[in-house]
Amino acid sequence: MHPTCDPWLHTTRTSVYPSDCTDAEWALIAPLLPVPAALSGRGGHEHHCRRAIVDAIRYIADSGTKWRSLPVDFPPFKTVYGFYSRWVSAGVWDRINTVIREKLRYATGRKAEPSAVSIDSQSVKADMTVPAATRGYDGGKKINGRKRHIAVDTMGLILVVMVTGAGVQDRTAARDLLFALSQRFPTIARVWADSGYQSPIADLARELYGFVVEIVSKLAGQRGFVVQPRRWVVERSFAWLMHRRRLCRDYERKPEHAEGFVLVASIFVMARQLSKMES
Incomplete structure (x- = not known):
């Protein structure tokens, strides 16, 4: 992955797996992710697109494979796991689940x-x-x-x-x-x-x-x-x-990581439903 790849808008990786985000799903998820440290003035630099990171986590959830067995077209497994773990601790998956759930409820005429x-x-x-x-x-x-x-x-x-x-x-x-x-x-x-x-x-x-x-x-x-x-x-x-x-x-190993994958699966289902409704 080229280090100048925009972490919000696109990835140079070709979507090949059923679990990969569609463009419509990514448009729902991307704005809800934490702002990269480099873009928030806290320094640092991300060498991998956020979309590739999210696709890798969804691949783990969907296929059930080991972290070490991530296909080579994804970022390194330690990088992907690091993002997953930090986002669990920061409540990111819970927030994404909440926002997409509310949008889906609105789309079906509910409060x-x-x-x-x-x-x-x-x-x-x-x-x-x-x-x-x-x-x-x-x-x-x-x-x-x-x-x-x-x-x-x-x-x-x-x-x-x-x-x-x-x-x-x-x-x-x-x-x-x-x-x-x-x-x-x-x-x-x-x-x-x-x-x-x-x-x-x-x-x-x-x-x-x-x-x-x-x-x-x-x-x-x-x-x-x-x-x-x-x-x-x-x-x-x-x-x-x-x-x-x-x-x-x-x-x-940690119950909170198990809870995180339940939320990832929930986001998976709702993003698919909502993106189809909006297309």
Whole structure:
């Protein structure tokens, strides 16, 4: 990559992978990235275009490959990982997810902030790279690994994600999840959840945050998979995430890096949807 390549507008790299940003997607994402140090007067110089960096991170998320196995047409893996890690710590992925989600909600005739959400969790096996201190065993699902706790709006768009050891009960994690929702989305009035979030979580949410928690239980005599009212939306969100191979298993040493890849996958889905709507 030529060192004078403009990090905001273009890249000399040819798009060849399905995960690469289209021009329309890049137009949505580029303005939301941190300003390069060289352009903000803090010195330094970036030798790789931001679009190539973002494409490399999306490639990791989509293909599930190791950082060291990045194809040679991307910047060096240490450079890409460095950007990914710094942007996780700085909350960049969360901000991008928020802005694109709001734009997508506006494009479908909705207000920027939701009034109703669905919450659920998903246990996934952890690779041997995941330290014992941040993993656990889900006895119900018989999975040794981590658990993703998410809250989504009525479109299935991710509002909050939290990653814990798989042994953490849904009711325990729900306290932090509901607190995060109350801090970030004061417009929320109703929360749909399954029976794993029964009282006292429902009582706590009502007393502390004014949320009405509605438990959507299985139908009497239900066997096998049945689409549940309201809750099918969050189940579909998990299905969207699992299209990204990096998320079929947890490989991240740090839970916050695992949360980052959930947000990258979410941005992936929303940017595609929004760019098609605007084209």
